[in-house]
Amino acid sequence: MTTFGKPIVGAVLAVLLSCGASNLALAQARPELGQVRIPYETFTLPNGLTTLVYTDHTVPTIFVGVWYKVGSKDEPVGKTGFAHLFEHLMFQPTVNRPTEYFPPLEAVGATGINGSTTADYTNYFQTVPANALDRALWMEADRMGHLTDGMTQALLDEQRAVVKNEKRQNELGPGRSAEAQFLKGYYPAGHPYGHTTIGSMEDIDAATLEDVKAWFDAHYGASNAVLVLSGDIDVQTAREKTAFYFGGVRQGEPISRPDRWTPSFADIRRDIVYENLPAAVISRTWPLNNGSPRDNTMLQLAAKAMARGRGTPLHDALVENLKIADGVSAGVSESQLTSAFNLSVALKPGVTPEAANAAIDRELAKFFQTGPDRDRLEEIVTASDISLLQTMESSAAIGAWLASGAVTHDDPVYFLKQREWIGDVDAKAVTQLIQAALSRPYYELVQLPTPVPAAAPTGLADPTRMPDPSPADAAIAFPSVSEAVLANGLKIVVAHRPNLPIVSASLQFSTGSLAEDAYGRGTASRAFAMLTSGTRRYDAEQLKRQATRAGVNIAAAAQARESAVMWTMLSSRLDDGFSFASEVVRHPTYPQAEIDKALERVGPQFDAYERNPLQSAGPVYGRAIWGEDHPLGRIGTREDANAISRDEIQAFHDREIGPNNATLYLVGDITIDQAKALAQAHFGDWRRVTPTPVKERGAATATPGRIILVDAPGAAQTSLTVGELTTAFDADQAAAGDLADGILGAAFNSRLNMNLREEKGWTYGFTGGVADTPVGPRTFTASGTVETDRTADAMREVRREIADYVADRPATLEELERARTARMRALPSAFAGNAAFLSAITGAAAYGQPYDRAATSGARLAAVSLDQVQAVSRTTYDPTRLTWVVVGDLSRIEAPVRALNFGPVEVWDIYGHKVR
Structure with missing residues (x-):
């Protein structure tokens, strides 16, 4: 649940939409990153259907989505799970379409066909080639207007079974008991958020065909929906086609519902639940009123500055210094009726909740006094801008933002309004907000590990016409690719795409787990995974902050034959990006302290694996296919994981990772000349290596057919x-x-x-x-x-x-x-x-x-x-x-x-x- 809302000024909004108000959303970014513009238009049909249009002709596709203002919060007693059940039914045949929803769209090349249900809304979406827009609109209008006309008991029974299987599958993992207890303990009786989105088995089983049709008639009218078209389409075409396909859909009746209901506690309330976890987890939740969306946005910033990895006060105190926790996280969950500030602390095995709570209280009191670090806030704002730029490559993402903003905040570009707020953040004001919000009584849920039963003794007894698309263009606008080679053997491959001021890079090495026989098992994986654990110039926390300042997102991984270091960077800061990547790839120090921290996590990781046998399907399958002695049939053990050697990791790096064993691939707003000059400056003096030849995988030794x-x-x-x-x-x-x-x-x-x-x-x-x-x-x-x-x-x-x-x-x-x-x-x-x-x-x-x-x-x-x-x-x-x-x-x-x-x-x- 990631949305919340404010009261809709119905009459004024209706006039604006019916007149087809034109909008140009513009957010003033931080000076060094420039501005972000989202031009869009909105209009409303006479039957009440609101339509949002965003035009982007970069790719010949259109994101088509329909957001219905109905979610699990709208379900009465005895009908929990109806919104989600209907999400499944909406993909079934109609009186005009004998097939399921997927095949006609897949036939025209649609992608991302899906739907989702939240407490506040239900949405359906797909991305279609521009030439197939008519088909997508016809199908959305058809199910909006005629879904239940052809619905049968057999279809209801089929999807009821699918939903029940989904519920069972979800309940396989840990945390489900905790979720149910949280909803029961946090929300007062009768609160719309007081039950799970998927509902109860009893209510799903009790759903009749008449119930389903009544739910559709009450909630799926045009006036209760928002249509979004984002991509290769102009506004005039959108107006004509929307009116043509949706103009005859019934309007529906107004829906009465709660507008705001914030839980409150006279004192701290604490519940305990047992889960299949290796150690205890403490979760605190403070209710937040939706009266000031700006304040809640500032609290989200405060949460990230308080407990978002190394360098944040609660993480450093509880994880790094006191060593009583394996992880700390905090955030604001926003919904239409109410929002909440959440703090979660995963304890180390053996640490009691009582001892941890005392430490949590002390560290929170300190944070209330000092507030968030100014530099940390600045880094968070910068990182948000970078993430926004990367996501804006997708018209589908922009379409989803617009629709969600319209439904949950009465503002399609609410996310840009939040961007303005955080761009003008004031550390002192944020400190005052968090002092006020987190000084009130809260709800605490403590998850304790289910006691492991003693080993069983041995020796006991056994117990109408669909539109056809116009001819499609399947061509891919592939960028031209250029190559260069440095004197030390580093090969450079560049694909120039100046669409947005960002660049994606991958430094690929011809090495991996099949080249680690001379080292300990898992050395290749550790060597790449721990590149950011520390270098000659920076420790792990400094690296993280340096990456944020440089606008770099970096990751590394080793596979069997190929390994890679991947990063993204802003084209305005290419030198910073290359400099950072060079430092990480060429000069890691693999600090023993970081290796020791990894060793501390081994026990809980394997405890969790052993408690959940279903997690073994993948590893066991690899061994069954390839054989116990085959490299691809290995299953990691505690002993393997605990046998981490810094010397072997460093030796692998120094012998296997070098320029003559690598290719640097770059795609984005960069030319081959720029790439070669930057590579020469930052990688040109990198020493050559004599890597171990990657051996063949060898034949499988397992017997098939078992x-x-x-x-x-x-x-x-x-x-x-x-x-x-x-x-x-x-x-x-x-x-x-x-x-x-x-x-x-x-x-x-x-x-x-x-x-x-x-x-x-x-x-x-x-x-x-x-x-x-x-x-x-x-x-x-x-x-x-x-x-x-x-x-x-x-x-x-x-x-x-x-x-x-x-x-x-x-x-x-x-x-x-x-x-x-x-x-x-x-x-x-x-x-x-x-x-x-x-x-x-x-x-x-x-x-x-x-x-x-x-x-x-x-x-x-x-x-x-x-x-x-x-x-x-x-x-x-x-x-x-x-x-x-x-x-x-x-x-x-x-x-x-x-x-x-x-x-x-x-x-x-x-x-x-x-x-x-």
Whole structure:
């Protein structure tokens, strides 16, 4: 929940909207970053539908979203979960559209088709090629006006089952008991926010077809909705098309609802709940009144300055100095009826809540006196501006901001108003605000670890017409790519995209876990992950603050064959960005103190892993596919994690990471000449290295065709993972393989997902596909969680679908065209930002392909024949060699799984050791 609102001045607002008020939202940024402009227009149809239009012709796509002013807060007693249930029903067929919502849009290349439900609103959205706008508008207007006309009991029962599976899946993880207790303890009886968005099983089961239709009639009228069109569209076209498609939709009745209701406490209230956690968590919540949105925005700044990582007072005191906590976070959650200031402290194992609370109280008292650090506030404001610029590459993000602002604040550009407020922040005023807000009584929820039961003794007994789109343009405007090489061997690749004043960079190294035999296990991962733990000039906290000042976001990761350091920077501060990256990459010191902190986290991390067996599905699957002795079959242990050696990490860095083993890729507002000059200045004197050759992965040693069972006592659902090693990557067959994957398991409307989710209602989702790799066999994997009592049935259906796909029921021409059309028409929207082009270029290089290979994706997809899809399917998927990893309650699923006779059955523990 991230929104709150103020009373709507109904009459005045209605006049402005009906007249089609034109707006140019302009926020004065901090001087060094310039201004941000969001031009938009708004108008209202006679039936009350408000429309927001933002024009950006950069990419030929349009974000289409409808925000309905109804959320879980509008649900009466006995009907909890209706708003969320309706989110699912809105994707079902209507009297005018016999198919589900996804296929017609996917067929025209739509992406990001989804919906969400909050306490305050429900929204539905998609991004479509500009030529397919009519179809998207027709479909949104159709479900707004006619959804329940064709609704049947069967459709209701189907989606009811899907929602219940979603609820069960959500409840698999820790924290659900705490959420329920918080809602019960924090909100007074009868408060609209006093129940979960997904609702109760009892209310969902009790929902009748008549109830659902009545809910639709009451809440889904045009006057209770906001339509947003953001992207390649002009206002006049938007007016004409909106009136044409939505003009006949019913207006709906006004909805009476609470406008403001802030909880209050005469004294501190404290509740205790037990959760499946390795250590206790203390959460405090102070109610905030929505009377001053500016004050709440300032409190959000105060929260970040108070407890947002190293260098903030509460983090440094509780985590770094007193060492009683593993993490501290604070923030303001904003909603329409009320808002709240939240403080959460995750304690170290063995620390009692009583001892921690005394320390928390002392540190809060200190903060009330001193207030936030001025430099810290300045850094937060700068970081917010940088984040805003990066996000503004997406018209979809801007459209979502506009709609959310209109619905929750009566102001589409409310986010720019907040930007003005924080740009004019005053540390003294913020101190006064937080003193007043956090000096009042609060609600505290203490989560304690569920006691671990003693080990069981051994030796006991066993217990109407849809618009067709105009011809689509699947072309990708790929930037030109230039290369250069420094004398020390560092290769530079630049794709010039001056759309926005930002640059994305990736320094790729030909090294990784397959080159660490001479070092300890996990050394490569640690060497890259800890680059920002300290350098010759800065410690970890100084690095973090230096990055903020320089406008740099940096991350690093090691994989099997390739590793990378990635960062983004402002084009106005390229020298700062290169300087910072050079310091991090070339001169890390890997301080022993930081390694010791990492070692302190090992125990709690493995405690959490051992408490939640469902987390073992991925690691166990890797071992089952590749084998215990294979590098890709390793499962990390406490012993491995505790065997961190600073000397080995430093040695790996010094021997494996160097300019002659690297390529620097840059995409954005930078030229090859600039890049070469900057690289020479900051990396030109970098010494060459003699890296360890990356060895081949080697053949798998595991036996295919087995079923591996892992016990998760009491699990509400079963985790199913199934797959096999398959053919090596073939560039000539990649397009056909991609489409074959989509038909079988990689898309929402794939055979596997439609069977298990839509037809059977056994899962919230079951998808899969082939994971490509440049060298050696690839891996086909499909996975999902299913109802426990349907475990064996689901396995039978998955195997049947795969077997049919390569034999009796191969891909059809209709499936191929649906998959092909969806992929081709979605191509332009997949390349809206620098990160997408950077990923495409580095990926092409890793596979030995031209940098601009993505530019010809449409042509390759268009050339794929049905025979090719069927042929590649037969060589990719083999139902006789499938390996299964099944994690669930073995007391309920083991016997039915064994009865399938799919192959040898073994029971393993979560570390991949055979139990029986």
